[in-house]
Amino acid sequence: MSTAESPTTAPPAAAATRGHVEITNVRKSFGATEVLKGVSLTVPPGGVAVIVGPSGSGKSTLLRTINHLEKVDGGYITIDGQLVGYQVRGNRLHELREKDILKQRTDIGMVFQNFNLFPHLTALENVTEAPVVALHRNKAEARKRALELLDRVGLKDRADAYPRQLSGGQQQRVAIARALALDPKILLFDEPTSALDPELVNEVLDVIRELATSGTTLIIVTHEMGFARDVADTVVFMDEGQIVEHGIPREIFANPREPRTRSFFSKVIEPAFNI
Amino acid sequence: MSSAATTVAQSAQQSAPEPAPGAFLEHSAAAEGRTADAAHSAAAHSAAAHSAAALPAADYSGYKLVPARQPWRWVGTVLVALGVVAVAWSLATNPRWEWGVVAQWFTAQSVVNGLVETLKLTAISGALGFVLGFILALMRLSASPLLVSVSWTFSWIFRSTPLLVQMLLWYNLGYLYEKISLGLPFTDIRFFEVQTTTLISQFAAAVLGLTLNQAAYSAEIIRGGILSVDQGQLEAAAALGIPAWRRSTRIVLPQAMRAILPTAFNEIIGLVKGTSIVYVLAYSELFYTVQVIYNRTQQVLPLLLVATLWYVAITSVLSVFQYYIERHYSKGAVRNLPLTPLQKARKFFSTHAAVNLDRAKDAR
Ligand SMILES: Nc1ncnc2c1ncn2[C@@H]1O[C@H](COP(=O)(O)OP(=O)(O)OP(=O)(O)O)[C@@H](O)[C@H]1O
Ligand SMILES: [Mg+2]
Numbered sequence: 014m015s016t017a018e019s020p021t022t023a024p025p026a027a028a029a030t031r032g033h034v035e036i037t038n039v040r041k042s043f044g045a046t047e048v049l050k051g052v053s054l055t056v057p058p059g060g061v062a063v064i065v066g067p068s069g070s071g072k073s074t075l076l077r078t079i080n081h082l083e084k085v086d087g088g089y090i091t092i093d094g095q096l097v098g099y100q101v102r103g104n105r106l107h108e109l110r111e112k113d114i115l116k117q118r119t120d121i122g123m124v125f126q127n128f129n130l131f132p133h134l135t136a137l138e139n140v141t142e143a144p145v146v147a148l149h150r151n152k153a154e155a156r157k158r159a160l161e162l163l164d165r166v167g168l169k170d171r172a173d174a175y176p177r178q179l180s181g182g183q184q185q186r187v188a189i190a191r192a193l194a195l196d197p198k199i200l201l202f203d204e205p206t207s208a209l210d211p212e213l214v215n216e217v218l219d220v221i222r223e224l225a226t227s228g229t230t231l232i233i234v235t236h237e238m239g240f241a242r243d244v245a246d247t248v249v250f251m252d253e254g255q256i257v258e259h260g261i262p263r264e265i266f267a268n269p270r271e272p273r274t275r276s277f278f279s280k281v282i283e284p285a286f287n288i
Numbered sequence: 289m290s291s292a293a294t295t296v297a298q299s300a301q302q303s304a305p306e307p308a309p310g311a312f313l314e315h316s317a318a319a320e321g322r323t324a325d326a327a328h329s330a331a332a333h334s335a336a337a338h339s340a341a342a343l344p345a346a347d348y349s350g351y352k353l354v355p356a357r358q359p360w361r362w363v364g365t366v367l368v369a370l371g372v373v374a375v376a377w378s379l380a381t382n383p384r385w386e387w388g389v390v391a392q393w394f395t396a397q398s399v400v401n402g403l404v405e406t407l408k409l410t411a412i413s414g415a416l417g418f419v420l421g422f423i424l425a426l427m428r429l430s431a432s433p434l435l436v437s438v439s440w441t442f443s444w445i446f447r448s449t450p451l452l453v454q455m456l457l458w459y460n461l462g463y464l465y466e467k468i469s470l471g472l473p474f475t476d477i478r479f480f481e482v483q484t485t486t487l488i489s490q491f492a493a494a495v496l497g498l499t500l501n502q503a504a505y506s507a508e509i510i511r512g513g514i515l516s517v518d519q520g521q522l523e524a525a526a527a528l529g530i531p532a533w534r535r536s537t538r539i540v541l542p543q544a545m546r547a548i549l550p551t552a553f554n555e556i557i558g559l560v561k562g563t564s565i566v567y568v569l570a571y572s573e574l575f576y577t578v579q580v581i582y583n584r585t586q587q588v589l590p591l592l593l594v595a596t597l598w599y600v601a602i603t604s605v606l607s608v609f610q611y612y613i614e615r616h617y618s619k620g621a622v623r624n625l626p627l628t629p630l631q632k633a634r635k636f637f638s639t640h641a642a643v644n645l646d647r648a649k650d651a652r
Contacts, residue, residue: 131543147528
């Protein structure tokens, strides 16, 4: 397939109305190396796109352009029709001011590989911080909502613990609750389980699985192929800054069309892995 | 193999006061067994059999735990205590220290006034210096090349001129610029104009000199602290839409404090004694006052001792503050907060008292 054509994921099960992500021909270079070479991808409201690919293929960079943590060099991204990080003036795209970018980011939750919880704040304070200062929510209300979210990720009784007093899996679940506290349209996950011990991976994946049916648009970078097969509407395979191939999990895992996809899957999927 | 695992688990369970370690052993032995070859599991079996033979099947569940004794620690403590007593004895009994004179001047009105001035200078220039230093550090770390170079130049100038020279320059500003005015440059419009000498008093010159110098140093200390905070923290905060000022003050600074505080207290304690440099302005803080007195009375040593004792007192109070402030900022950085000295002392006496009681009971 050509990279200019925009792959669209299958429609989600739950009828969601917000969180339509449209990535159009995005380019990004670090110095002389082009890391994203014109990437286009559409994720419909409530869709679950899982991005896989070899290390250094630009997965994290693509994810970070979606909430404008990384500026693009070309192309653009819209969420529900609204440009991310830019506004149109005449026939140019002008970068937004910091204040407006921060406002946009409250619609886009992000969960990091190494959690990035604030270590000097308790789990509860981690979750309430952004709603109070970024959305100006009432403190008591934010606290109530935070406790609900901590309950949802199974950590209500650890609300007053500091991150270093929690296991890796628990920390990542707090980080998910923190991202959910802003009621985002979209959640971005950058290898949410790669820093976890194998026995902790599932408790985090279970939480994400539950989110996948909730109508929030999810874009997930992961190396967990079994999880990708379970949860994705679309699996997107990236290599060397391009989307090589995408499709519904059953098809792409069983019959990859591109040789690069085939050789990647043959390396990462265990022989016992059944489609 | 499964029999080896259970043997280990059982013998461990008997010797350990709690079942948890036993359960863990069982778990790891079982996990190993899955991958290990036959030779390995045979070795485990013989080791388990050996330990089972050496351990009589006894029940220790009613036994009290006694911490290990450290006799050399006690020997060291006694030696150090002897040294301290010897020094104290010589200080107390050598008449040349003239403790009577020290006592007479220690709380004299002029000395106390000097002390108040010293504290005032330290507090004002310390506080202003660190506030300005914080701003300079943020400027230095900002994305604006202008702010970066202004901040860099500030630190460069004030760290490369001797404090003494800075003091004298500020005090003699009236010689360089007779009047200070606020107005439009290159015109005759003036909103405000004063005689420099009325504006720059001894006190103003002292505060100005100490503050600007302190700011240059604290800017670097604070910048170092901020750099020690993981970049991911800022990214996470930005991704959550938290505004820049709040990111600095709520997310980064509290974490940076752990790195900043020890050096910052060094600086403040240095500043307490560093204020004595304002003697060049004939400013009567503690040290200058003492000098004036001993020049009059010729009791040099005891009066120096008066000043020293006050400096020791201030440093001691600051050190206590430092301890508790550092402890406050280590919240969340360590898994469990260490005990304060008071809590430690209480625990020491309660456990030792309990152990000694038990020993006494055993002896009976
Ligand atoms: N800030 C940066 N400066 C320079 N090069 C960068 C920067 N960030 C990423 N890169 C480079 O861009 C390429 C893509 O990086 P990216 O982190 O997006 O890969 P990835 O697909 O997420 O890999 P992984 O699976 O290992 O996380 C890599 O070659 C990386 O070295
Ligand atoms: Mg990555």
